[in-house]
Amino acid sequence: MPLRDSPLQDSQMRDTRSEVITSLHGHRLVIVRLICLSLCVLSVGLFVASILSYFASLHLLCTGTATACNAGGQLALSDVRRLQELGLSRDFFATYTIVLTSMLALGYWLVAAFLFWRKSDNRLALFAAVSLGTFPIAFNDDFISTLSSPWWFPAHFISFLGSVCIILFFYVFPGGHFVPRWTGWVLVPLLAYWGFTEFFPVAPFNPFFRFWSFLSLTLPGWLACKLDRDRRRYWPHAPSPALHWFRGLAFTTLGNR
Numbered sequence: 675m676p677l678r679d680s681p682l683q684d685s686q687m688r689d690t691r692s693e694v695i696t697s698l699h700g701h702r703l704v705i706v707r708l709i710c711l712s713l714c715v716l717s718v719g720l721f722v723a724s725i726l727s728y729f730a731s732l733h734l735l736c737t738g739t740a741t742a743c744n745a746g747g748q749l750a751l752s753d754v755r756r757l758q759e760l761g762l763s764r765d766f767f768a769t770y771t772i773v774l775t776s777m778l779a780l781g782y783w784l785v786a787a788f789l790f791w792r793k794s795d796n797r798l799a800l801f802a803a804v805s806l807g808t809f810p811i812a813f814n815d816d817f818i819s820t821l822s823s824p825w826w827f828p829a830h831f832i833s834f835l836g837s838v839c840i841i842l843f844f845y846v847f848p849g850g851h852f853v854p855r856w857t858g859w860v861l862v863p864l865l866a867y868w869g870f871t872e873f874f875p876v877a878p879f880n881p882f883f884r885f886w887s888f889l890s891l892t893l894p895g896w897l898a899c900k901l902d903r904d905r906r907r908y909w910p911h912a913p914s915p916a917l918h919w920f921r922g923l924a925f926t927t928l929g930n931r
Contacts, residue, residue, distance in 0.1 A: 714807030
């Protein structure tokens with residue numbers, strides 16, 4: 675009488691099949707490697723090129739609201755007075771800000787380089803490397819905003835790519851494809867939101883004015899899909915958390931009307 679495979683054996687078999695499916699060979703591997711390297715090198719180059727201009731912008735006094743000053747990373751007059759009371763200068767503040775941001779960015783780039791070095795034949799690992807390599811530009815809009823106009827489009831393109839890739843990575847990890855398949859539709863609002871945010875942030879036709887309202891829909895959806903993948907993998911007979919999330923969203927929407 676044949677014995678059924680244990681859930682652990684099934685999981686190991688799925689991991690093996692997933693690794694085979696996500697592997698690249700031949701000329702496709704060379705092309706994908708070159709694209710990955712080019713994007714990551716461009717990200718590092720834009721970051722380094724913006725250090726001096728951003729250092730200079732940190733010395734400028736912010737005359738706007740406190741929220742605007744905090745978002746731009748610049749000091750208001752009251753902040754300068756506090757620094758002087760502590761015996762610190764604006765040079766110290768600017769240096770500290772750039773060193774801290776550079777260390778965070780370096781962490782992303784080191785992990786991306788390690789993935790490229792160890793798993794450059796795996797498309798999911800290369801996608802993770804691109805996501806991590808370009809994300810430092812995405813979360814440092816203050817840096818790229820100080821670049822000269824010829825660099826505007828490359829900088830915002832890398833920022834757009836980093837924002838989209840880092841979210842998509844959580845949807846396709848670890849199998850390299852959308853599970854369930856309908857979650858691939860998440861790409862549509864992601865492209866729309868980050869496209870408007872990066873290239874038309876203050877345009878009157880930009881429908882995305884509130885970041886957190888968009889985030890409150892994408893993050894729970896990602897969490898539900900992640901739980902649904904784990905359920906399919908380890909507990910195939912358990913109810914779907916993604917289905918419960920969409921039911922709750924529907925009930926909440928209908929209840930507010």
